[in-house]
Amino acid sequence: MRIERVLAGLLAVILPCAAPAQQDTQKGIERYRQLLAEGNPADLWEARGEQLWKTPRGPKNVSLEQCDLGLGPGVVKGAAARLPRYFPDTDRVQDIESRLATCMVTLQGFKPEEALRNPFSAPGRHSDMEALASFVAAESKGMKLDVPIRHPKEIEAFRIGEQLFYRRAGPYDFACVSCHGENGKRIRLQELPRLTDPGDAQKIFTSWPAYRVSQGTVRTMQHRLYDCYWQMRHPQMDYTSEASIALMVYMAKYANGGTINAPGLKR
Amino acid sequence: MAGDKVDVKVLMAHEMETGLRKDAKGNLVPPHFIRNVTVTHGGKTVLSAQWGTSVSRNPFLHFRFKGGKAGEKVTITWMDNKGEKRTDEAVIAVPA
Amino acid sequence: MKTILSPAVAAVLIAGCATQLSDDEARQRAERVFRETFTHGNRQMAARVDQQDEAQALCSLYRNDPPREIAAKIEQTQAATLRYPTSGKLMGDWRQGEKIAQDGYGMRFTDPDPKRPNGGNCYNCHQIAPQEISFGTVGPSLYRFGKLRGNAEAIQKYVYGKIYNSEASLACSNMPRFGHNGVLTEEQITHLVALLLDPDSPVNK
Amino acid sequence: MDAKRREVLKTGGGVLALAAAGIIRPGEALAQEWNKAAFETKSVAETVKALGGSGSTPSSAIEITAPDIAENGAVVPVAVESRLPKTQAIAILIEKNPNTLSAEFDIPSGTDPFVSTRVKMGETSNVYALVIADGKYFHAVKEIKVTIGGCGG
Numbered sequence: 001m002r003i004e005r006v007l008a009g010l011l012a013v014i015l016p017c018a019a020p021a022q023q024d025t026q027k028g029i030e031r032y033r034q035l036l037a038e039g040n041p042a043d044l045w046e047a048r049g050e051q052l053w054k055t056p057r058g059p060k061n062v063s064l065e066q067c068d069l070g071l072g073p074g075v076v077k078g079a080a081a082r083l084p085r086y087f088p089d090t091d092r093v094q095d096i097e098s099r100l101a102t103c104m105v106t107l108q109g110f111k112p113e114e115a116l117r118n119p120f121s122a123p124g125r126h127s128d129m130e131a132l133a134s135f136v137a138a139e140s141k142g143m144k145l146d147v148p149i150r151h152p153k154e155i156e157a158f159r160i161g162e163q164l165f166y167r168r169a170g171p172y173d174f175a176c177v178s179c180h181g182e183n184g185k186r187i188r189l190q191e192l193p194r195l196t197d198p199g200d201a202q203k204i205f206t207s208w209p210a211y212r213v214s215q216g217t218v219r220t221m222q223h224r225l226y227d228c229y230w231q232m233r234h235p236q237m238d239y240t241s242e243a244s245i246a247l248m249v250y251m252a253k254y255a256n257g258g259t260i261n262a263p264g265l266k267r
Numbered sequence: 268m269a270g271d272k273v274d275v276k277v278l279m280a281h282e283m284e285t286g287l288r289k290d291a292k293g294n295l296v297p298p299h300f301i302r303n304v305t306v307t308h309g310g311k312t313v314l315s316a317q318w319g320t321s322v323s324r325n326p327f328l329h330f331r332f333k334g335g336k337a338g339e340k341v342t343i344t345w346m347d348n349k350g351e352k353r354t355d356e357a358v359i360a361v362p363a
Numbered sequence: 364m365k366t367i368l369s370p371a372v373a374a375v376l377i378a379g380c381a382t383q384l385s386d387d388e389a390r391q392r393a394e395r396v397f398r399e400t401f402t403h404g405n406r407q408m409a410a411r412v413d414q415q416d417e418a419q420a421l422c423s424l425y426r427n428d429p430p431r432e433i434a435a436k437i438e439q440t441q442a443a444t445l446r447y448p449t450s451g452k453l454m455g456d457w458r459q460g461e462k463i464a465q466d467g468y469g470m471r472f473t474d475p476d477p478k479r480p481n482g483g484n485c486y487n488c489h490q491i492a493p494q495e496i497s498f499g500t501v502g503p504s505l506y507r508f509g510k511l512r513g514n515a516e517a518i519q520k521y522v523y524g525k526i527y528n529s530e531a532s533l534a535c536s537n538m539p540r541f542g543h544n545g546v547l548t549e550e551q552i553t554h555l556v557a558l559l560l561d562p563d564s565p566v567n568k
Numbered sequence: 569m570d571a572k573r574r575e576v577l578k579t580g581g582g583v584l585a586l587a588a589a590g591i592i593r594p595g596e597a598l599a600q601e602w603n604k605a606a607f608e609t610k611s612v613a614e615t616v617k618a619l620g621g622s623g624s625t626p627s628s629a630i631e632i633t634a635p636d637i638a639e640n641g642a643v644v645p646v647a648v649e650s651r652l653p654k655t656q657a658i659a660i661l662i663e664k665n666p667n668t669l670s671a672e673f674d675i676p677s678g679t680d681p682f683v684s685t686r687v688k689m690g691e692t693s694n695v696y697a698l699v700i701a702d703g704k705y706f707h708a709v710k711e712i713k714v715t716i717g718g719c720g721g
Contacts, residue, residue, distance in 0.1 A: 025496050028637030028713070035635055035645035038684070041325035044280045123282055123296070156392070159384050163393030166426045168419040169412040171470050171546050172539040175423060179501065187487050187499045189639060189715055213643040216282075216324035233470045235401040235408040243400035246393075267639050272680075285688070287666065302602045313679050319607040321662060321670040321688045323643045329684035330673075465716070486716075496637075497715035 029189055033265075042134055042211035042263035045218040049135025052128055058108025067103035069096075069136065080140040081260055084245050084252065086151040093157045095248050096133050097222050098240035119239045120226075121217050130218045133209045137262035144259060145206050147252035154249060157242075161250025164243055165195075174232040176247070190267055195251050202258025205251050210264035218263055221248060273335035273359055275306065275314075277328045277343055285320040301326065301345045308332065308341050335359045390424075404472055422535035429534055437534035445524050445531055446542070448549045453519040453556055460558030461565075463551050464491055470546065481546050483526075483555060488538070491558065492565040501537060509560035510567040522556045607669050612696055612707075615661050615668045621705035624698060627652060630708035632697045638689065641714040647684035648708075652701035655681035659700075664693035689714050 053064045053076070069079035070087065084095040090102055097119065104115035121127035149158050168175040179187060180195040193200035208221040219227070225244050226237045237244060279301065286298030304316040313332040335341065337359050344354040384392075401409045418437050421429060429437065447453070466482025468474060485491060488501035512518050524531055527542030541547040547555075558564050606618035616624050633647040648658050658681065659672040670687045681699075689695075692713045699706045 025637060025715075028635055029639050029715075032635035032637060032639050032645070035633070035647075036643065036686075038329065038645070039276050039278055039327040041278055041280075041327070044278055044325060048280075123284070123288070156384060156389075159389040160393045160396050163390050163423075164397060167393065167397065167415075167423045169415050170408075171411065171544045173419060173422075173544065174539070177427065178537050181427070182501075185499070185501045187501065188497045192501070211325075213323075213640045216642065229401075230471050230473065233408075234412050236404045236472050238400050238402055241400035242396045246396060283688075311678075312676060314673060314675070314683075316671060316673045316683075317602055317607075318671045319667055319669055321665050321667065323686040323688055327645075327684075327686050329647070330682060331680040333678050333680075495716075496713070 025189065036213065036265060040211055040263065040265045042209070042218050042265060045131045045134040045209075045211070046138045046263060048126075049131035049133070049138075052132055053135055058104065058110045060107065060109035062107055064100070064103050064107060064132070067100070067107060069099055069103075076136060076139045078140050078143055080137045080262070081143040081145050082147060084154075084157070084248050085148050086153045091153075092242075093151075093153050093245050093249060095221065095240070095245050096136050097129055097220055098245065100129065100132050100136065101240065116239055120219070120223050123216070130209065130220060133220045134218050134263040137209055137260065140260040141262065142259060145202070145252065145256050147249065147256055149249060149253055157246040157249040158253060160243070161246035161248070164247055165250055170233045172233045176228065178232075196254050198254050198257065201251060201254035202256075205255030206258040206260045207262055207264030207266070209262055210266045212266050214267050271335060271337070271359075272331055272333050273308075273341070274331050275329065275341060277306075277326075279304075279326045279328075279345055279353075281324070281326060281345070281347065283320065283322055283324045283326065287320075299347060299349060301347045303344075303346045304328065305344045306330075306341060307344075308335055309339065313341075408472060418530055418534070418540075425535070427535040427537075434534035437530055438532065441528050441534070441540070441543070442531040444528050444540075444543050446527070446549075447520070447523060448553060453516070453523050453553055454514070454560060455550060455553035455555075455557045457554070457557040457561040457564035457566075459551075460554035460556070461492060463547070463554055464558055465495070480548070480551065483541065483547055483551070485555065493568075494565060505559055506566060508566055509562065509564065512560075514560040514562065519556055519560060522559055523552055526552045526555055603672070606672070607667055609668050610666075611668055612661055612663055615659070616698065616705055618669075619657075619659060619672065619698070619700070619705075621700070624705035624707045627699070627706035627708060630697050630699050630706060632695065632708050632710040633684070634695060634710055634712055636711075637713045637715055639715060641689040641691070643686050644689050644695075644712060644714070645684070645686050646695060646697075646712075648682070648697040648699070650681040650697075650699045650701065650706075652681070652699055652706060654702040655699055656702075657700040658683050659698040660685070660687060661696040661698055662687060662689055662693050663696065664691050665689065 056063050066073045069076060070082055070085050071079050080096055083099065084093050086093050087099065094102065101112070101115040104110045105112050118125070118127050119129045121130055148154055165176045168178070176195070179192050183194045183197060183200065185192045193204040195201050195204070208224055209218050211217070212219050222239060222244055225247060229237045281301050282299055283301065284296050284299040286295065288296045290296050298320055300320045301318050301322070304318065305312060306314040314330050339359050340356050341359060342354060342356050344352065346352045398413050401412065415423065418441060421433060421437055425433060463483045464485035467484045467487065468479060469481030486495055486498045488499040490498040490500070490504040490506050493506055526547070528540045529536040529538035530540060539546060542549070542552055559566055561567070603618065606615060609615040609618050629651040631649045633649070634645060638644040646660055648660065650658060655675055657672060657674050660670045661668050662670050671685060673683045675681050689712060692711070694709050694711050697708045
């Protein structure tokens with residue numbers, strides 16, 4: 001961001017940044033997170049996701065175990081570490097959720113609208129997608145993120161994502177970069193990752209899906225973007241839209257090399 | 268041998284509705300919460316709890332008891348205000 | 364052999380094209396993809412984000428760091444939008460200002476009641492009154508703002524204008540143009556001016 | 569209980585059980601006691617009374633492990649450890665919640681006088697750990713600040 005350069009004379013005083021209490025607040029929050037880390041409710045989603053993965057379901061009554069997440073049918077270990085990626089059968093770049101939906105359609109015989117119907121849970125209503133995505137991501141735990149940006153469609157997705165990252169619009173004039181373009185900034189007390197800085201991006205991108213204590217449920221990367229656009233006063237982002245996946249590929253470029261630590265635990 | 272001290276951590280999937288939350292239409296959602304949790308080992312209760320609505324959603328519980336051996340079972344049962352009940356068992360792990 | 368080789372060559376050529384996608388082409392594709400991603404819900408809202416205004420388009424194009432002459436042009440056109448309250452009164456009630464500064468309500472697709480006034484979200488990005496420890500740091504700290512600067516009319520006008528249209532004084536500022544974009548009313552902005560400048564406001568205690 | 573998952577996820581002499589979503593059925597017998605009156609109390613003094621005490625004494629032998637600041641009031645980790653001999657029960661009370669009593673744990677002999685759980689807090693408040701030991705009532709108190717998180721309401 002550029003510094004205030006028009007304040008000559010009138011407002012030349014640069015304020016000492018923050019009251020002394022700020023340090024203590026930050027320490028308090030860190031302690032809070034440390035105590036929460038003792039047990040992550042996302043484990044419940046991961047377990048339910050594993051069960052869903054292995055249970056025959058849908059009109060064809062088969063499980064998802066033969067789903068091709070990019071490393072071949074039936075290979076789930078390490079697959080999430082290489083998503084999003086291009087899939088020749090759909091001729092699309094797909095993320096975890098979009099690919100799971102493809103498998104629900106092709107393997108299990110669900111209609112596309114059925115596979116995409118309930119991506120985000122609400123109190124009293126589970127989302128299978130949140131559970132499945134937690135399981136699939138957890139199967140790459142400890143591995144390094146290595147999203148390929150080689151196929152023409154992957155490169156195109158990266159370029160589109162880059163444009164979208166900087167695209168300002170709506171009544172708040174926000175783009176992704178408005179909150180994620182600088183190091184060491186916060187919204188209220190939450191640190192904002194600078195998503196084009198590998199140091200920040202590697203920690204953040206690799207921790208989704210995550211249990212969000214403020215929402216009492218696991219949320220996925222699709223939901224993270226949907227929620228960002230909500231805060232940006234944009235309309236409702238379509239689930240698994242091309243834009244959402246393009247933004248993920250853009251973020252993955254900087255997050256590559258980070259260690260998968262999903263499902264995470266967040267505010 | 269008295270057995271080891273067993274560290275028990277439990278996560279439970281439950282909404283823990285307070286009865287104070289409103290749904291999208293503005294109607295109060297009735298309370299729905301775990302009221303009793305009982306943990307047993309070898310036929311003996313090692314912890315029993317009574318909870319109100321202010322225990323967090325998807326509750327977490329951590330405690331320790333003496334006398335458990337690797338391979339033995341610990342049984343955790345909860346019952347909520349609607350009379351719904353769930354029991355799970357876990358096996359005490361071999362100390363690392 | 365040739366017939367087997369040629370598809371591979373073609374593929375390489377396609378890849379070559381894609382890597383050389385010009386910025387303009389990437390931008391055009393991104394615009395199409397953007398319009399295709401908000402197909403549900405409120406159409407007015409979608410129309411508003413589809414169509415960028417001049418400042419939004421330029422700041423996107425230059426990634427918030429426009430060349431000097433473009434920045435000057437943005438600041439000039441944005442300064443021309445500044446409207447001060449017809450009453451002439453720039454300082455309202457700091458207590459109401461504090462409420463607006465705390466409030467994040469408004470203009471999200473889930474916000475149901477159009478009668479409730481929008482919030483200003485100020486604490487999301489700024490430290491303001493010292494009692495609120497949950498504040499953001501995207502913008503500068505505003506603690507003791509008036510204490511350090513007084514509350515003469517010139518500073519009142521500056522603060523009002525900054526909230527009304529931040530880009531009038533700083534092209535591509537991260538701060539929403541609250542007045543210009545219709546997020547906050549004139550009266551609400553005067554309450555925020557008071558929060559920062561009124562000697563009785565906790566900000567200046 | 570057919571769709572039940574029995575997994576041990578942690579080693580080292582401990583268990584981590586996931587009482588996961590699955591088949592839930594109405595409970596049969598096993599009528600369990602639930603102290604309705606205690607969970608409806610609106611102050612610390614009332615709660616102590618409803619739990620059978622006439623008052624409680626502050627004690628430095630009770631340790632509350634909790635953050636000074638909670639990033640979100642919906643999930644506030646609170647652990648209580650008592651070094652009082654013959655600890656029988658531990659309760660967690662939140663002074664400013666609509667109902668004061670959050671949780672009560674009976675500690676049989678052989679179980680450490682220690683519990684850790686997570687509670688909801690509507691606002692910044694004192695949190696009390698009430699301990700019944702050898703028939704007497706003791707407490708410790710800690711203030712936990714609840715902050716507004718994320719992009720606010």
